[in-house]
Amino acid sequence: MASREIGAGGGDGAGLTRARTTGGHVTLTGVTWRPFGRREPVLRDVSVSLLPGERVLLVGPSGSGKSTLLRAIAGLLETADAGELKGSVTIDGHIPGSRAGEVGLVLQEPGAGVVASSVGRDVAFGLENLGMPRAAMPADVTTALAAVGLDKSHDTPTSALSGGETQRLALAGALALQPSVLLLDEPTAMLDPGHAAQVRASVKGALTAYPITSVVVEHVLGPWVDLVDRMLVLDDDGRLVADGPVRHVLEQERQRLLDMGIWVPGAPSPSPVMPAALRAGTPGQRASSQDIEATALTIDRTVRLVDGSTRTRTAAALESGLSPQPGSATSLVGPSGSGKSTVLLGLAGALTPATGEVLAKDRPVADLSTSELAAHVGWVPQWSSSTIIGRTVLDEVLVASRALGQETPERVVEAHALLTSLGLAHLEGADPRELSGGEQRRLAIASAILHRPPLLLADEPTVGQDRHTWAAVVGLLDAYRDAGGAVVVSTHDAALIERSDDVVELSPPTQAPAVDQPRRVLAANAGPLALLLGALVAIPAGIIPGHWRTSVVVLAVQVVLAVVALWAGRGPGPRPRGRLKRVALRMVPGLIGALSVGWSTWLLGGNDLTTAFTAALRVLIIVLPSAVLLPLVDPDRLGDHLAQRLRMPARPVVALAAALQRVHTFGEVWSEISLARRVRGLGVDTRRPVALVKHLATVTFGLLVRTLRMAADLAVAMDARGFASASRRTWFAAAPWRWPDTLVVLGALVPIAVALLAGP
Incomplete structure (x- = not known):
């Protein structure tokens, strides 16, 4: 039986220890899955029992349902996918996913499972769901990263990783859980031979340290034969057609496996088929x-x-x-x-x-x-x-x-x-x-x-x-x-x-000599709650003034405060560049909104320029602090502060932080969609306004579809690391309220005071 002590401690992680894990007993009975939109099932009547500690290699032709079967074992088949599920899956007699950290799953496309903006936070996500003490997390994160050969500091942005590095990050996140069932969906497919061997060695080391029940999906079987005990074979129809000791199956079913398209060790590469x-x-x-x-x-x-x-x-x-x-x-x-x-x-x-x-x-x-x-x-x-x-x-x-x-x-x-x-x-x-x-x-x-x-x-x-x-x-x-x-x-x-x-x-490019990191702007020293509050209090600051002269004074005070907020702090690094330019770009929608409000107020208010100008200035007053402060909000830190300081429920907080972290990738997604359209003849001539608007609408719709799919994949990745079953979480980082937070809030209140003192 699986054994794990789950902590109920708070953010300081007091009094929690984690027991060594033994393998889980996995039982599938008559599992059939037909996705909506498909006439035929992907899996058909799969029944199998995996004993505790067994190491299983799951093979089959492309499209035979291997990844689907892994999701079924993890209890995630209906988390993001819609379809008809028959049969049952249990781990040690209970529904999979009901115990945090029980199953570790590395998805076929690991980049879809990145849940945090930094490497350390991403690996620690599962440990937070287990309730591990904060003080113990960094060591486990470092161990997991070393196990997969990902030599990155904890604060490395996940967006800076290559595809192969992201794959190793996903494996590190799964290994950090020390799960009772480990599911790996082609964990070395995108890696070079050296790093692939390193990952296999990492898996072998983890399985040697304690007997996790493991299921590995791979097309190239040879390197895994010595690491597994048993082989399961699915055919084109998603049926289980062979099951037994790995070498026995390879010997007895060799020709059948070759006929199915399995990469049997020792068999020469097939002859290409010219279409x-x-x-x-x-x-x-x-x-x-x-x-x-x-x-x-x-x-x-x-x-x-x-x-x-x-x-x-x-x-x-x-x-x-x-x-x-x-x-x-x-x-x-x-x-x-x-x-x-x-x-x-x-x-x-x-x-x-x-x-x-x-x-x-x-x-x-x-x-x-x-x-x-x-x-x-x-x-x-x-x-x-x-x-x-x-x-x-x-x-x-x-x-x-x-x-x-x-x-x-x-x-x-x-x-x-x-x-x-x-x-x-x-x-x-x-x-x-x-x-x-x-x-x-x-x-x-x-x-x-x-x-x-x-x-x-x-x-x-x-x-x-x-x-x-x-x-x-x-x-x-x-x-x-x-x-x-x-x-x-x-x-x-x-x-x-x-x-x-x-x-x-190609070799990894030689990087230019490291330069000092640019100094942080003063407002970046504040926490996310203070930054959010500083943006929100601009609303009454914009509403209070009753005349454009007062609004001009308030806006001038905000501009001065913005300059102070964006002032580079002390430090050895260079001053950050492009600060004012970035704020100006973020203000463009606000300027358009101000012009729109001013125009409509003038049109509906008897052509009164004073009233229209005052209304336009109100919009600018409300928008400016957001353009300055909100880009400084770190989604991960925001989650920490909302949960630890405001005591908000963990599930919506973590979901919000993960979603905001994904927002930072929208520019890259937009570029991918635009390139896909451009390289296939669907780009746009920017000199034709109608075509440009149509193109923007189409790419925006594509971004929406991709966003929904990303959200579904993210839900699978989060639940695969114990998020769905976590009763109480600990947090990788503390959420203190410091004097820069107080200064930001006090500074944000100054325009309100000016508006009240200046009068109507």
Whole structure:
């Protein structure tokens, strides 16, 4: 039986100890799951019992329901997904998820599970749900980070991590829980061989330290065979068709597993299957005069800090340039975090190099119109779920062809054939967002290739594929190359690298010598409650004045206070730059609102300019403090203060902090959606106002859809770390009220006093 002592202590974490964990007994009885919108179940009548401490390898073809089965074991199948569930799942006789920290789950797309703005807070999230003493958390966080080889300080922004680093962060968060059941969904899929071996060693060490019941989903079985005891096999229909000791199953069911597409250790890579859909195609003929090439370059990425300032680091360095030739395949290789994905984004014109340039026949690729870019480049992103546009699978494949005016009957037939070759024909009418990770990746490749651009940029195209789908994907890439297209992939797949004509090895870029961190502005020393209160008291300050002269005085006082709030404090670092510019940009909506209110007041108030001007100034008075103070609010610290100082319930507080943390990523999401549309011919000519408004509305709707999906994934990630069953939480950081908080509140009250003293 699982054993864990859950603390009921408060934020100081007094009097709590954590017992060592033993493995949980997992029982599934007749589990069947059919997502809404799908005619057939993903899982069918799965019944199995996992004994305490067993180490299980769950395998099956792409789309066989492996990830779905992990969510069922974690008790999270209905947390974010809608569908029909039959059967039952128990852990030690009770419903999974009813005990905080009992199950640790690493999602297939770990970036979706980031719950905090810093590395330390993210790993500590599960420990907070367990009620661990605050003083004990940093040591456990450090141990978990070291176990997965993530050499980052606790205050490193999670937004600054690469895809592979984010995957290790997710594993660290799960290991920190010391769960009785550990579920890993392709934990090494996006990692280079060195880091993948390190992660496996971390898992082995955790399982050796105490007998956790563990289930690992992986397509490449060989490296895991010595770490597991038992193998479960799902077939294409989501049925459990084999179960037994891992070596016995591999020996007795070898041919059956190969026929199903399982990567049986020792079996040679399958022969690529060349699809008929592209044999007659000639990528590159229409646009060969504008081949894309890159000189030696570096690409910087900017991370926004909590005080609104930014920090720039070199994310990728291409030392020898790159000139993809028609009929060639180039592999970008290197350890996780070396900038492979960043280079691909640079080649697609999504990122402007800090040094060097990416050209399409002497023109910066970023200057190409959306139709020109779509005609020249096909792009497969690292996380294929992030750029889905179509309502159905078939719509998704045809997006670029439609945008370029190429949706002929022959092209539609080719789309059907392409989906058939990739094993997606039976899903043509399905919502692409409901596909498995491997299916979405194949769909992204089909979408990027169908309209035959001369250059294909594919980020980890073979991740999450079984032998059959791997053969289909590689065959498609070979056919594209043989037809005259140029292929550039980032990959850790040794078999794919061997098939390349050229291999470009990237190393983690050398960073410029560290410079002192910019000094904090004075207001950034205050806590989030004081900052919020300082913004809120501006409301009465704007309402009290009865004449524009008084409003001008109040607004002038606010401007002076804003300058003081944004004044750089003492310290060795340089002064932060762009403070006033950022405030001015945030005031633009307020200015528009003030003009609107002033105009409507003038129009409805008998054309009285005095009244209209007073009304407009009131809006500015209310908005200005928010533009100055609210960007300084750290979502994680806000949660700490709301829970510890105001004694608000933990669940809404944590949900609010996590949601606000996601708000900071909206700019990146907007950029991803915009790039996905631009590279597929759906960008916009900013010189046409109607088209611009339509484009903004479409991207905004896409952002809303993505936000809802992110919220669903976030709910799964939070509940996977004990949030749903946490009765009382502790907190990783304290929430003191200090003298800067008092000064901010007193300063915010000054405009009210001025308004009262100045009179009407």
